[in-house]
Amino acid sequence: MDLGPNTATPTDAAAWVRAAAARARTASRAVAAAGAEARALGLRAAARSLRVHTEAIVAANARDIAGFDAAGGTSAFRDRLLLTPARVSAMADGVDAVAALPDPLGRALAAWTRPNGLHIARVAQALGAIGMIYESRPNVGADAAAICLKSGNAVILRGGSDSHHSAAAIHAAFTAGLAGAGLPADAVQTAPSSDRAYVGAMLAAAGALDLIVPRGGKGLVRRVQAEARVPVLAHAEGLCHTFVHADADLAMARAVVTNAKMRRPGICGATETLLVDRAAAARLLAPIVADLAARGCRFRADAEARAICPGLEPAQPGDFDTEWLDAVLNIAIVDGVAGALAHIEAHGSSHTEAIITDDEAAARAFLDSLDSAVGMWNASTQFCDGGEFGFGAEIGIATGRIHARGPVGPDQLTTFRYVVTGTGQVRP
């Protein structure tokens, strides 16, 4: 995990964060008050500005890439860091997609009248000032800024030191677009450097920030959870399971499992463990394994799976508790829906699990008893994503149980208020 350099003094960083959070609070009120149309126009202007400044963003990214190469970074992280004109265009498209969503503010989430005539409405409202701490992928800054603005919030971004120049260029383009559309540039601020002191200062800013969203590796998220004095919407592990039930269609199971594991093995929605129903393992397991092996997947299998597919490497203690984020798949044979649920409860991270079956009763039993943020029937776990859910983008995937779960889009970055209308009622 990259916490960045350590040169700014904690005192300087704390002062900067306090002042930035106060500006963010003010800006968030202006953004919320501007109305749905102004927020959507502001986001479209930001998307246009990102496209107009493509060359500057790619040039800034080249400086980050040069620094990364000089430090001898690995290729997977280099690809996450790299921006091309096509990726800048996709980033702008994401901002436009968020702009096009229904506005989340002001909706009456519920309304009722009490016997004494008081009318009570629960109305959606922006959270306020959000702190976003993320690591290398530079597009996360633009996604997070778009989602925060759409929901009437302001955000302070603190990206990783790897991507500092990229983040600064994206921020400059984004806020130039906002300001051109009449929204306050203070609605999106970035820490003046990627110094780690800014992380500590944001975590300590109780009362000044309304929410911290950490997005990155386990080390970052754990540090944030341990130290934060403001609420945290944490994105922890994604130890996802796909359960192939006895009544699964084999062709569907092969296609879905291959996609769930190998489309992008490094994302949190990737399946880490394949559970196969004992009643049909002899029919199902070998062809699924063959497809995965042809794509370069390696395996950690229990004894029963190895009895069916003898070439598989045996699972070691702890493998079923490991989020590989790589082309490695754990395999266990289980007894029906109950066996799958027991394995998931023992080893899962409550992120996303899927069942593949043609038996609706089995699917309902699985989905109803599952404790995970997302349960899927006949679909790839890699669909656990804000864009795929129709949220335009996501600020992260929440793995806690408080406030929001799963992909976090603009709707989840709101709170609510009660509006009570009376005719002079006094309380007996």
Add this chain to the structure above:
Amino acid sequence: MDLGPNTATPTDAAAWVRAAAARARTASRAVAAAGAEARALGLRAAARSLRVHTEAIVAANARDIAGFDAAGGTSAFRDRLLLTPARVSAMADGVDAVAALPDPLGRALAAWTRPNGLHIARVAQALGAIGMIYESRPNVGADAAAICLKSGNAVILRGGSDSHHSAAAIHAAFTAGLAGAGLPADAVQTAPSSDRAYVGAMLAAAGALDLIVPRGGKGLVRRVQAEARVPVLAHAEGLCHTFVHADADLAMARAVVTNAKMRRPGICGATETLLVDRAAAARLLAPIVADLAARGCRFRADAEARAICPGLEPAQPGDFDTEWLDAVLNIAIVDGVAGALAHIEAHGSSHTEAIITDDEAAARAFLDSLDSAVGMWNASTQFCDGGEFGFGAEIGIATGRIHARGPVGPDQLTTFRYVVTGTGQVRP
């Protein structure tokens, strides 16, 4: 603030909390799986059992009262601690009211279909194991238990040492009712003593408890917020305002302000500061002050209010930032809705504020711009209460912005999960 004695070792307390939380997690699954009807029947059985055991509860309370008197406690706290047969009956009525509410679990909060045919539903789900740390009022334990069970959760209660015998008797009666109705007694547990080590152990139980709800004085809530390693639904200050607008009906303003301040000055929804519109202060202020003074209220007024009512004591620096919880009212003269909002933003605690006016446009302007959990038009701020909102009871009043705001009833003690239904979709 009463943190209780300090004799149990932290190691013992931590071990107890870990084991109790594991039992609570198991019990919460059973309560959630039991279904709406079984939960309602269980709560009705608990209410009946509270009534049946009235004598035992009152006798246990007499021991607490004797201890309180021996320690020389004050009368306001003695009244909060005291249980009579009528109060036990009211406690049971509260449990029945919660039982009668619509069931909060399983509701589809939203549902939509993606262009690729995936159907996504967001479904309400129990939070899990909740820790409740509260001070003297013994009925809080029964209210909290009822709300947690209604929403499919289990709760570990740690009450104040003042009310330890009362809490144990209420717990015994409540769980006897539950068990008789076939629900697990482990769904409601109490710490074995009111030793303060149990507070620390609950706060440190990250991963074992899903939520901590502190309910009590500022000292308790601040300690919980500072030390907790699990999410906190905090109930902080209630520095509530009532704004009497120039177009207020005088009779309504007199009745509502008197009730908002003097019905029970010690509750968090009591108005602490009266704001009066400059344009009509000469007409409105004196009669309101006369009503309040006749009820024994004292005042801390700004210079302009004292010019209208010369007998009022002058406000000192800090008075407008003080939650009196007593028969003391701050008074300031402000300029219209904008002046009232500016005063509230500078001094309020985002709990509850009211406007008294016959001018709908002024009321809408006030309510739309207010950042508080509850905004009221022509009603007493003392209506900010779970029972008055129709929630049957409340586990506390949330003053943060995350997850829930205002009175917290069963609906707010749920989270959600996504249920995604496909036909074999794989992610491109």
